Amino acid sequence: MNSQQPGMERRDIQDDCSLRDSSELPSCSIVIFGASGDLTARKLIPALTNLFNHGCLPVRFNIVGCGRSAMSHEEFRRHLAEFNSSQRTVNSGDAWASFAANIFYQELTYDNPDSYRRLAELLNQLDRERGTAPNRMYYLSVPPALYPVIATQLGPAGLAQQGAGHWSRIVVEKPFGHDLASAEALDKTLHAGFSEKQIFRIDHYLAKETVQNILMLRFANAIFEPLWNRNYIDYVGIISAEKLGVEHRAGFYEQAGVLRDMFQNHMMQLLALTAMEPPSRFRDIQVHDEKTKIFRALKPLTPGRLSDNLVLGQYGPGTIDGHEVVGYRQEPGVAPDSLTPTFAAMKLGIDNWRWRGVPFYLVSGKRMPAKETRIIIQFKEVPHSMFNHETAANLLANRLVLGIYPEEKITLNFQAKSPGSKECLHQAAMNFKYERRQDQGGGTFDAYEMVLLDCIIGDHMLFWRQDGVELSWAFLTPIMAECESYPETAAKMLQTYPAGTPGPTAGHRWMQLLTG
Numbered sequence: 001m002n003s004q005q006p007g008m009e010r011r012d013i014q015d016d017c018s019l020r021d022s023s024e025l026p027s028c029s030i031v032i033f034g035a036s037g038d039l040t041a042r043k044l045i046p047a048l049t050n051l052f053n054h055g056c057l058p059v060r061f062n063i064v065g066c067g068r069s070a071m072s073h074e075e076f077r078r079h080l081a082e083f084n085s086s087q088r089t090v091n092s093g094d095a096w097a098s099f100a101a102n103i104f105y106q107e108l109t110y111d112n113p114d115s116y117r118r119l120a121e122l123l124n125q126l127d128r129e130r131g132t133a134p135n136r137m138y139y140l141s142v143p144p145a146l147y148p149v150i151a152t153q154l155g156p157a158g159l160a161q162q163g164a165g166h167w168s169r170i171v172v173e174k175p176f177g178h179d180l181a182s183a184e185a186l187d188k189t190l191h192a193g194f195s196e197k198q199i200f201r202i203d204h205y206l207a208k209e210t211v212q213n214i215l216m217l218r219f220a221n222a223i224f225e226p227l228w229n230r231n232y233i234d235y236v237g238i239i240s241a242e243k244l245g246v247e248h249r250a251g252f253y254e255q256a257g258v259l260r261d262m263f264q265n266h267m268m269q270l271l272a273l274t275a276m277e278p279p280s281r282f283r284d285i286q287v288h289d290e291k292t293k294i295f296r297a298l299k300p301l302t303p304g305r306l307s308d309n310l311v312l313g314q315y316g317p318g319t320i321d322g323h324e325v326v327g328y329r330q331e332p333g334v335a336p337d338s339l340t341p342t343f344a345a346m347k348l349g350i351d352n353w354r355w356r357g358v359p360f361y362l363v364s365g366k367r368m369p370a371k372e373t374r375i376i377i378q379f380k381e382v383p384h385s386m387f388n389h390e391t392a393a394n395l396l397a398n399r400l401v402l403g404i405y406p407e408e409k410i411t412l413n414f415q416a417k418s419p420g421s422k423e424c425l426h427q428a429a430m431n432f433k434y435e436r437r438q439d440q441g442g443g444t445f446d447a448y449e450m451v452l453l454d455c456i457i458g459d460h461m462l463f464w465r466q467d468g469v470e471l472s473w474a475f476l477t478p479i480m481a482e483c484e485s486y487p488e489t490a491a492k493m494l495q496t497y498p499a500g501t502p503g504p505t506a507g508h509r510w511m512q513l514l515t516g
């Protein structure tokens with residue numbers, strides 16, 4: 001069955017800028033596993049509330065929270081209301097009450113088949129009593145270890161079934177496994193009950209407006225694409241730096257480190273969107289196909305090429321915004337001799353006609369001086385300058401910067417004449433600021449709103465496809481194996497940097513390319 005509803009396809013760009021009309025959306029039940037957890041209260045319910053307030057949820061829908069705690073429907077609604085009142089979604093009591101009337105709760109033991117039978121009964125009962133269609137979205141807002149447990153229970157309880165115009169979909173968030181083998185194993189479990197079309201793998205970077213804009217900029221304009229290749233581009237930089245440290249996530253982060261936490265997913269998506277060929281149509285399948293070709297063309301960094309192409313770091317004690325902060329090894333839950341990297345700078349290449357020989361610098365780290373995410377397209381210098389030698393020496397090559405955070409903007413740097421002396425040049429910038437568009441009535445979805453809505457619609461564009469997940473792991477797994485197999489190698493590769501600085505000194509030359 002085609003999971004995309006007729007009339008529900010991603011439409012032309014102009015059309016997609018407006019919020020969706022609830023009467024277009026298929027009636028469904030959204031089942032959230034891990035309902036009493038932090039993510040549900042902080043992100044999912046506020047996102048659903050906001051969609052509801054904008055009339056962007058189906059006319060008839062149910063939200064069913066599932067968790068281990070015993071709670072009545074009313075207690076669950078009260079628990080959510082407390083959190084919701086402190087969120088950005090401003091609700092009058094009436095608005096919340098009419099939204100909350102669609103929320104229900106089911107106590108559930110994750111590995112107990114009876115729990116799932118009871119869940120199926122509740123969902124069927126809600127359909128009968130409230131006139132909702134038997135469309136189901138299962139959102140796994142639980143630790144990844146529970147993904148296989150839940151996924152294997154849904155099928156036998158008849159909850160993964162689709163047919164007669166009805167769908168069932170499962171939503172998982174990264175991490176999708178720990179390495180290639182575990183990602184394949186997880187996928188096998190998910191596929192036991194669900195087909196690829198029913199699985200939605202979230203990467204919240206894909207739902208950022210400015211990240212989506214990369215494709216618009218490249219392929220809705222004629223002026224960039226002819227230059228977007230090895231003939232004109234010197235190098236590409238992708239940086240995602242954070243001020244925050246590991247916070248309360250040491251349990252997860254100690255096992256992951258920056259390569260699994262940021263590179264396997266977000267950084268790879270930014271790379272693919274920047275480097276991919278133009279898809280024939282703006283549809284999920286065509287876009288995924290082109291991204292997959294990029295992952296397949298990544299030049300392996302092992303064996304033997306790692307030390308020249310990878311810098312790993314771990315933050316030590318330092319200063320952030322004038323406040324002293326502890327080092328990674330002093331953070332609660334972190335081993336005092338931890339070798340987990342919190343910073344990585346990687347130089348990689350793409351072995352295809354367009355990019356042969358162009359270095360891509362990917363940098364991500366925690367406890368850096370500022371939070372910033374951006375993509376830098378550094379063009380080559382002019383082949384010959386007709387200006388006198390002194391001026392020519394100061395000629396800076398053109399640079400296009402796609403700002404994702406904090407400033408959502410696109411900047412093109414170029415040379416312009418300064419008023420006055422005949423040969424006086426200066427660097428000028430053309431800026432497009434994204435917030436201006438929002439003032440003009442553009443969409444206002446945040447990342448979670450966007451993915452929830454796309455899952456209801458059945459559009460996979462903003463989600464990972466499994467072949468991409470596996471190719472990304474296939475590139476990174478040998479790198480991690482080489483870094484992690486022997487503690488001596490790991491210790492040798494890992495360099496400490498004081499919190500609040502731009503990573504270890506070995507990476508500074510690359511950082512300068514991206515910031516200078």
Ligand code: BG6
Binds near residue numbers: 240242261262373
């Ligand atoms: C998450 C990582 O996926 O992305 C976090 O697990 C990281 O460690 C976060 O802080 C960064 O996301 P953003 O949207 O703040 O750049």
